[in-house]
Amino acid sequence: MKTDGRPAVSEALHEITLTVNGVVREAKVPGRRLLSDCLRHELGLTGTHVGCEHGVCGCCTVLLDGDPVRSCLTFAVSVDGHEITTVEGLSGPGGELSPVQRAFSECHALQCGFCTPGFLCTVTALLRDNPAPTEDEVVEGISGNLCRCTGYQNIVKAVHRAAELMGDEA
Amino acid sequence: MKPSAFDYHAPRTLGETLEVLAGAGPHGKVLAGGQSLIPLLNMRLAAPSHLVDINRVTSLDTIAVRDGGVRVGALARHAAVERSAAVARAQPLLGAALRLVAHPVIRNRGTVVGSLVHADPSAELPAVLTVLDGSVRLARHGGGERDVPAGEFFTGPLESATEPGELAVSAFFPALPARAGSAFCEVARRHGDYAMAGAAAVVVLDEDLRIASARVACVSAGPVPVLLDMSEVCAHRPAASDDWDAVARAVRDLIDPEGDIHATAGYRRHLTGVLAARALRIAAQEATEDRDDATGGPR
Numbered sequence: 001m002k003t004d005g006r007p008a009v010s011e012a013l014h015e016i017t018l019t020v021n022g023v024v025r026e027a028k029v030p031g032r033r034l035l036s037d038c039l040r041h042e043l044g045l046t047g048t049h050v051g052c053e054h055g056v057c058g059c060c061t062v063l064l065d066g067d068p069v070r071s072c073l074t075f076a077v078s079v080d081g082h083e084i085t086t087v088e089g090l091s092g093p094g095g096e097l098s099p100v101q102r103a104f105s106e107c108h109a110l111q112c113g114f115c116t117p118g119f120l121c122t123v124t125a126l127l128r129d130n131p132a133p134t135e136d137e138v139v140e141g142i143s144g145n146l147c148r149c150t151g152y153q154n155i156v157k158a159v160h161r162a163a164e165l166m167g168d169e170a
Numbered sequence: 171m172k173p174s175a176f177d178y179h180a181p182r183t184l185g186e187t188l189e190v191l192a193g194a195g196p197h198g199k200v201l202a203g204g205q206s207l208i209p210l211l212n213m214r215l216a217a218p219s220h221l222v223d224i225n226r227v228t229s230l231d232t233i234a235v236r237d238g239g240v241r242v243g244a245l246a247r248h249a250a251v252e253r254s255a256a257v258a259r260a261q262p263l264l265g266a267a268l269r270l271v272a273h274p275v276i277r278n279r280g281t282v283v284g285s286l287v288h289a290d291p292s293a294e295l296p297a298v299l300t301v302l303d304g305s306v307r308l309a310r311h312g313g314g315e316r317d318v319p320a321g322e323f324f325t326g327p328l329e330s331a332t333e334p335g336e337l338a339v340s341a342f343f344p345a346l347p348a349r350a351g352s353a354f355c356e357v358a359r360r361h362g363d364y365a366m367a368g369a370a371a372v373v374v375l376d377e378d379l380r381i382a383s384a385r386v387a388c389v390s391a392g393p394v395p396v397l398l399d400m401s402e403v404c405a406h407r408p409a410a411s412d413d414w415d416a417v418a419r420a421v422r423d424l425i426d427p428e429g430d431i432h433a434t435a436g437y438r439r440h441l442t443g444v445l446a447a448r449a450l451r452i453a454a455q456e457a458t459e460d461r462d463d464a465t466g467g468p469r
């Protein structure tokens with residue numbers, strides 16, 4: 001079935017263990033399984049959205065050992081043994097919304113919501129590293145996430161509001 | 171789209187990596203940050219049969235400031251190099267350029283060495299390595315290491331001197347001498363995108379604060395970073411009084427960029443001239459301040 005002179009490949013399955021949102025999960029995946037697809041298909045966590053699959057839109061952003069990365073540009077097998085946080089893991093144990101999630105809801109920072117999981121993960125890490133960002137730092141921080149609906153104004157507002165909420169809680 | 175199938179290898183040591191790469195030969199590809207390779211695999215523009223993932227080879231995750239420069243190991247991510255205070259002191263042009271590479275989230279994963287091997291003529295780091303006269307260290311199984319100077323490393327669009335079976339283990343960015351300054355200027359359609367035009371500049375002054383050397387490497391201006399020596403054009407004038415318009419004109423005359431859907435060749439030529447002159451002017455200014463620095467000495 002090979003048409004391009006490539007040697008045959010075996011498509012072996014790899015057993016991997018990921019700690020996803022604090023829960024140890026196991027999966028059997030081929031090497032080419034993207035982390036985004038592993039989360040959605042193998043692990044049933046469909047909160048992580050897939051838009052472009054080439055790193056441009058940011059919808060698929062998750063936290064890898066705390067840092068935001070594109071799950072569509074990461075193979076699941078590459079991050080075997082690591083910790084992943086998806087949008088499903090941002091809320092509290094009783095399902096209460098995180099400050100970032102509350103701020104997005106309060107400020108109308110979403111319309112269709114397709115981009116929202118990526119923004120929430122990106123902003124959660126942004127505010128952890130920089131609890132009181134300037135306007136420029138907010139815009140730079142979310143510059144890798146696209147939103148076709150909101151025009152970004154309310155998203156920027158929500159980031160500042162989330163910083164306030166987190167400050168109040170601290 | 172999804173990548174086509176490949177055999178996945180996850181070596182843990184450098185020796186193991188080189189062995190696997192040697193076995194895979196022309197059918198193998200190194201996976202570093204994946205921020206350029208995985209889009210190509212997803213779009214099926216590349217379909218290697220063997221993927222050699224170096225993300226577990228922790229001995230390659232190094233950033234060292236020594237021997238008069240910065241040596242960056244193959245697993246050092248853009249974000250780590252950008253954040254390093256020691257790198258900022260030793261070679262500020264690296265951080266200045268890295269802040270223009272993609273977005274923070276991409277920089278969390280992408281590697282400096284991966285970006286060099288990827289050799290995109292629109293990318294910032296190949297221009298930085300070129301203007302600084304840096305080098306890339308390549309290793310192969312049983313064959314030792316070779317250092318390839320920047321001028322020979324970039325061989326064409328998305329092509330480098332890295333041969334099948336070879337691993338780029340590190341890259342070296344020399345520090346600037348005394349009385350020197352650097353700058354990176356670019357214009358992209360959106361912040362974080364590959365630049366339509368841009369330039370990395372290094373200016374060195376003589377003891378009378380006249381321009382002794384002025385070099386600029388232009389991005390998106392040819393198949394590889396285009397290195398131009400503007401020292402003659404700057405005519406050993408004092409940094410503060412140089413004729414930057416003449417520099418911009420000279421750059422425009424020397425380059426032959428191509429047009430694409432984002433910019434015509436003429437616009438790109440004009441823009442490159444403006445940005446090269448601007449980067450040189452800022453670098454010259456910085457060099458003057460470098461001289462005024464109480465600390466003096468090489469940085």
Ligand SMILES: Cc1cc2nc3c(=O)[nH]c(=O)nc-3n(C[C@H](O)[C@H](O)[C@H](O)COP(=O)(O)OP(=O)(O)OC[C@H]3O[C@@H](n4cnc5c(N)ncnc54)[C@H](O)[C@@H]3O)c2cc1C
Nearest residue numbers: 055200202203204205206207272280281284293338363364
């Ligand atoms: C949305 C988006 C925007 C971007 N914008 C920019 C931008 O503005 N400017 C810019 O410069 N880059 C940009 N990039 C690319 C980014 O900087 C990449 O991280 C970088 O080009 C490649 O580094 P990597 O570690 O991800 O390499 P990979 O994607 O893993 O590999 C790239 C290539 O290099 C080879 N390779 C990697 N490491 C080695 C090694 N050690 N030895 C031998 N071969 C190796 C691989 O086999 C592959 O062919 C962007 C990427 C995305 C997704």
Ligand code: FES
Nearest residue numbers: 051052053058072
């Ligand atoms: S789906 Fe990953 S960035 Fe668009």
Ligand code: FES
Nearest residue numbers: 111113147148149
């Ligand atoms: S809310 Fe629809 S894409 Fe952002």
